[in-house]
Amino acid sequence: MLLAPSVSTQAQQPAKIPRIGFLSGTSLSSTSARVEAFRQGLRELGYVEGKNIVIEWRWAEGKFDQLPDLAAELVRLKVDIIVSAGPAATRPAKEATSTIPIVMGFDNDPVGSGFVASLARPGGNITGLSSLAPELSGKRLELLKEILPKLSRLAVFGNSKEPGNAQNSKEVELAAKAHGVKVEFLDVVSPKDIETAFQATSKGRADAVLMLQSPIINSQRAHVVELAVKNRLPATYPSPEFVQDGGFMSYGPSLNDLFRRTATYVDKILKGAKPADLPIEQPKKFELIINLKAAKQIGLTIPPGVLARADKVIK
Numbered sequence: 470m471l472l473a474p475s476v477s478t479q480a481q482q483p484a485k486i487p488r489i490g491f492l493s494g495t496s497l498s499s500t501s502a503r504v505e506a507f508r509q510g511l512r513e514l515g516y517v518e519g520k521n522i523v524i525e526w527r528w529a530e531g532k533f534d535q536l537p538d539l540a541a542e543l544v545r546l547k548v549d550i551i552v553s554a555g556p557a558a559t560r561p562a563k564e565a566t567s568t569i570p571i572v573m574g575f576d577n578d579p580v581g582s583g584f585v586a587s588l589a590r591p592g593g594n595i596t597g598l599s600s601l602a603p604e605l606s607g608k609r610l611e612l613l614k615e616i617l618p619k620l621s622r623l624a625v626f627g628n629s630k631e632p633g634n635a636q637n638s639k640e641v642e643l644a645a646k647a648h649g650v651k652v653e654f655l656d657v658v659s660p661k662d663i664e665t666a667f668q669a670t671s672k673g674r675a676d677a678v679l680m681l682q683s684p685i686i687n688s689q690r691a692h693v694v695e696l697a698v699k700n701r702l703p704a705t706y707p708s709p710e711f712v713q714d715g716g717f718m719s720y721g722p723s724l725n726d727l728f729r730r731t732a733t734y735v736d737k738i739l740k741g742a743k744p745a746d747l748p749i750e751q752p753k754k755f756e757l758i759i760n761l762k763a764a765k766q767i768g769l770t771i772p773p774g775v776l777a778r779a780d781k782v783i784k
Contacts, residue, residue, distance in 0.1 A: 487739050488523045490543035492562055493554035494684040496530045500554060502710065503574065506725040507552070510732025531660065531688035533557055540565035550738055552731060553597075556631060557684040559584055563595060570744045572734040573597030575727045577633030577682055579749050588749040596744040597734055598727045599751050603636040605721050606681065607644030609705045612720055612757070613677050614648045616775055617703060620677055624670040624702075625654045626663075627681035637681045660689050667696045678704040680711070690714055694763075701767045709758045712783060717763040722752030756780045 491507075493500060508518060516522040525548055527539040540561040543551055551566070553559040554574045562571050563584060575598050579585045586592035588599065614620050625641055627634050638654055645652045653673050655666040663686070670678060678697060680686055686693055687708070694716040697704040706712060706719040730750065737747060760783040764771055776782060 486521060486523055487549045488525060488546065489735060490525045490527065490546065490548035490551040491554065492527050492536065492540055492543060492551055492558040494529045494531070494533050494536055494557040495554070495688045496528050497526070499688055499690060499710070502725050503554070503728040506729040507574070507731055510729035511735070513729075514732055514736045516732070516736070529558075531685070533684065536561040537564065544569060550735055552735065554728075555684055556582060556633065556682075559595070567594055569594065570738045571595045571597075572731055572738070572744070573749075574731050575600040575722075575724060577631075578603060578636050581633060581636055585749060588751075590745065591747065591749060592745050594744050596747040596749060598730060599749050600682070600722050600724070600727065601751055603633065603640045605707075605755075606637045606640040606679070609679055609707075609720050610641055610644040610648065610650065612718070612775070613679065613703065613705055614650065616718075616769070616771060617676060620648075620650055622673065622675045623650050623652050624666070624673065624675035624678045625652055625681065626657050626666050626678060626683075626686060627654065628658050628683045628685055629656050630658055631681075631683055634681060634683075641679065641681075657683060657685055660685060660692075663689055663693060664696065667700055667702075670702065671700055675702070678702050680704060680706045682707040690716075698763060698766050703764075703767060703769055709756060709781075712758045712760045712763075715763055716760060717767065717769075718757075718759050720757045721755065723754040723756050726754045727752060758783070 518524050529535045544565045551562045551569055551571045553562050556576050559573050577600055579599050584595045655669055657666055690711055691714055694714050703717050706716050707721050708724050709719050712719045757779045758781045759779045
């Protein structure tokens with residue numbers, strides 16, 4: 470009988486509510502669709518924010534030098550898992566902890582970036598999803614060439630400090646050589662480089678622009694789209710948000726789908742799986758999105774064959 474109260478008290482203790490850290494180099498407003506997709510993925514698995522799971526949101530708002538401090542803050546909070554919203558956030562998270570599991574929302578090249586040993590067996594405290602970006606960069610150039618048969622000069626905006634940028638650039642160069650297109654790579658390592666890059670594009674008489682995946686370019690999305698239209702340049706972007714904001718075209722993996730699937734990793738780890746044993750998964754859903762209004766603004770006619778293949782056409 471003396472043991473009964475103790476047992477009863479123990480039985481009434483609430484289960485520990487898991488705490489997830491979400492680390493992003495950009496802002497909520499620029500990635501709201503991905504965040505909602507992540508929340509949707511959690512809901513599908515029975516997790517409701519504020520009820521049976523807590524999420525600590527940390528946004529660098531485009532100030533990437535703040536990411537190490539934000540990552541360290543999540544480590545101090547002793548979160549159960551850190552979800553990194555892209556390559557720029559994964560590196561500081563990796564440097565902040567070797568024990569807390571890290572789930573990548575996406576990464577252009579997880580092996581090349583040094584985040585995992587291999588896609589099949591990551592081997593450390595990091596797992597998640599790959600966006601297959603290097604292979605897709607060449608495909609984006611091919612689409613531009615199909616829309617612009619006379620394409621001979623292409624400006625490529627990217628960040629040389631961004632993990633996976635070198636591989637992306639190599640894929641573009643190979644595709645450009647195959648199609649007889651001359652490429653100029655323009656380095657965008659800070660927001661102030663964007664206008665300079667567009668000036669160089671005009672000076673170099675580029676026929677079109679290809680944007681590589683970059684948190685800096687993404688954080689300045691509206692400005693980038695505005696300058697492309699102002700300079701009457703057809704631009705292909707790595708994610709649909711640019712096209713929804715008035716950009717011309719995007720082709721690539723559905724980042725919303727990747728973020729929804731990120732929740733599956735969170736669930737498995739909370740149930741005892743180790744990141745080292747969870748293979749990196751690749752995109753299952755790809756999207757070609759075309760903005761006809763943007764095409765009209767720059768005086769471009771889209772071939773019917775390309776329009777027929779589009780997953781979404783914005784009019």
